[in-house]
Amino acid sequence: MKYLSEYRDGSLASKIADRITAISKKPARFMEICGTHTVAIFKSGIRDVLPQHIGLVSGPGCPVCVTATGDIDRAVKLARIPDVIVTTFGDMIRVPGSESSLKRERGLGADVRMVYSTMDALEVARQNPEKKVVFLGIGFETTAPTIAAAVVAAEAEGIKNFSVLSSHKLLPPALDALLSGGEVDVSGFICPGHVSAVIGTAPYEEVVAQYRTPCVVVGFEPVDILQGIYMLVSQIEAGEPKVEIQYRRAVAPEGNQNALKTMSRVFEPCDAPWRGLGVIPKSGLALREAYRAFDAEALFDIDTPDSPEPPGCKCGDVLRGVITPVECKLFRNVCNPENPIGPCMVSSEGTCGAYYKYHA
Amino acid sequence: MCVAAPMKVIEIDGDNIRAELAGVTKEANLAVIDERPELGDYVIIHAGFALHRIDPEEAKITLALWKEMGVIDEVPE
Ligand code: SF4
Numbered sequence: 496m497k498y499l500s501e502y503r504d505g506s507l508a509s510k511i512a513d514r515i516t517a518i519s520k521k522p523a524r525f526m527e528i529c530g531t532h533t534v535a536i537f538k539s540g541i542r543d544v545l546p547q548h549i550g551l552v553s554g555p556g557c558p559v560c561v562t563a564t565g566d567i568d569r570a571v572k573l574a575r576i577p578d579v580i581v582t583t584f585g586d587m588i589r590v591p592g593s594e595s596s597l598k599r600e601r602g603l604g605a606d607v608r609m610v611y612s613t614m615d616a617l618e619v620a621r622q623n624p625e626k627k628v629v630f631l632g633i634g635f636e637t638t639a640p641t642i643a644a645a646v647v648a649a650e651a652e653g654i655k656n657f658s659v660l661s662s663h664k665l666l667p668p669a670l671d672a673l674l675s676g677g678e679v680d681v682s683g684f685i686c687p688g689h690v691s692a693v694i695g696t697a698p699y700e701e702v703v704a705q706y707r708t709p710c711v712v713v714g715f716e717p718v719d720i721l722q723g724i725y726m727l728v729s730q731i732e733a734g735e736p737k738v739e740i741q742y743r744r745a746v747a748p749e750g751n752q753n754a755l756k757t758m759s760r761v762f763e764p765c766d767a768p769w770r771g772l773g774v775i776p777k778s779g780l781a782l783r784e785a786y787r788a789f790d791a792e793a794l795f796d797i798d799t800p801d802s803p804e805p806p807g808c809k810c811g812d813v814l815r816g817v818i819t820p821v822e823c824k825l826f827r828n829v830c831n832p833e834n835p836i837g838p839c840m841v842s843s844e845g846t847c848g849a850y851y852k853y854h855a
Numbered sequence: 856m857c858v859a860a861p862m863k864v865i866e867i868d869g870d871n872i873r874a875e876l877a878g879v880t881k882e883a884n885l886a887v888i889d890e891r892p893e894l895g896d897y898v899i900i901h902a903g904f905a906l907h908r909i910d911p912e913e914a915k916i917t918l919a920l921w922k923e924m925g926v927i928d929e930v931p932e
Contacts, residue, residue: 612903
């Protein structure tokens with residue numbers, strides 16, 4: 496398989512691991528920010544081939560996991576409105592809010608549908624003209640342009656019963672919040688391949704300039720990840736933090752300007768609450784004034800007063816890389832994929848979910 | 856949500872494509888792609904949208920870096 500088999504070559508991977516061991520002297524702790532990386536690192540057993548003094552820790556990169564309880568509560572409220580069809584990506588349905596989940600509401604009769612793409616949500620709107628179809632928009636810069644594209648398409652087609660409840664998050668402000676908090680001990684970032692395909696490398700340049708933390712944009716196959724770690728280790732040994740792209744076949748330094756343009760045509764940055772990180776300025780996306788007709792926030796009365804996070808759940812600490820899931824008292828016994836307490840256990844890409852599945 | 860692996864474009868119909876990987880096919884929309892693909896190109900697909908057309912030249916640079924690291928002997932064609 497082109498662009499695939501060579502990046503899964505086991506003997507190549509172990510050669511790169513040997514190179515890492517050969518050059519690495521200083522202890523280091525790298526944070527991967529993307530849930531797909533978290534899972535890939537577990538599956539490939541990369542932790543086992545790295546020298547003892549190199550640690551890997553997961554960060555706030557699973558879109559389901561960073562969604563605040565309040566975002567779920569608003570979606571639940573929305574699902575309870577007669578004539579509303581809530582559409583969203585699969586995992587969101589199971590995330591518990593402060594008193595219910597979309598799955599539970601569906602059991603009680605709400606019309607909640609899983610879709611694969613925002614264009615499918617638009618199709619639901621076309622087929623149900625008497626209903627109001629709301630897409631629950633979550634995710635980072637990879638997903639936001641696709642949701643913007645659906646809004647643009649709805650406008651062009653004159654579809655009037657489609658709107659978006661935007662809980663999107665932007666990655667760079669979260670990195671900044673993590674690092675400026677000072678509590679997180681990270682010596683380098685394994686930057687997310689596909690978010691970076693959209694945003695390019697400029698945001699990481701700022702991270703390097705301000706915090707001198709190395710950033711390498713990395714692909715998702717074992718050889719990619721090991722090469723990315725090799726690049727980070729080389730930077731640390733040389734004492735020269737910079738931004739590098741390992742995942743060149745998918746990421747250009749300038750990112751995807753078409754996607755960014757579509758995104759900023761429909762959305763503008765707004766302050767947004769993150770699970771475990773609190774409200775981060777300009778880290779979310781709200782629909783622009785011109786697209787108010789597609790903004791579920793403006794169309795429906797769904798404000799929720801207080802949305803406490805589940806008692807005992809440490810998702811916030813997990814997302815900041817301060818603890819690993821096994822250090823959460825609820826892990827495994829009380830909280831598991833069958834009965835998730837926090838969002839990090841819901842998603843297959845969530846750190847708790849990945850630890851549950853792969854960590855012995 | 857994200858298919859990390861590149862898929863080969865096997866059909867283009869306006870703004871919609873069909874792409875294939877190991878016998879599995881997926882449809883995707885081209886509204887937000889950086890560069891329109893042609894038949895036979897490889898693309899990265901995320902949630903029903905093609906985000907990126909793989910640049911074969913860039914992919915070669917990675918292979919060249921492996922050679923530089925001493926983990927492969929020859930850059931494959
Ligand atoms: S194990 Fe469950 S309760 Fe603990 S942090 Fe993870 S999701 Fe929250």
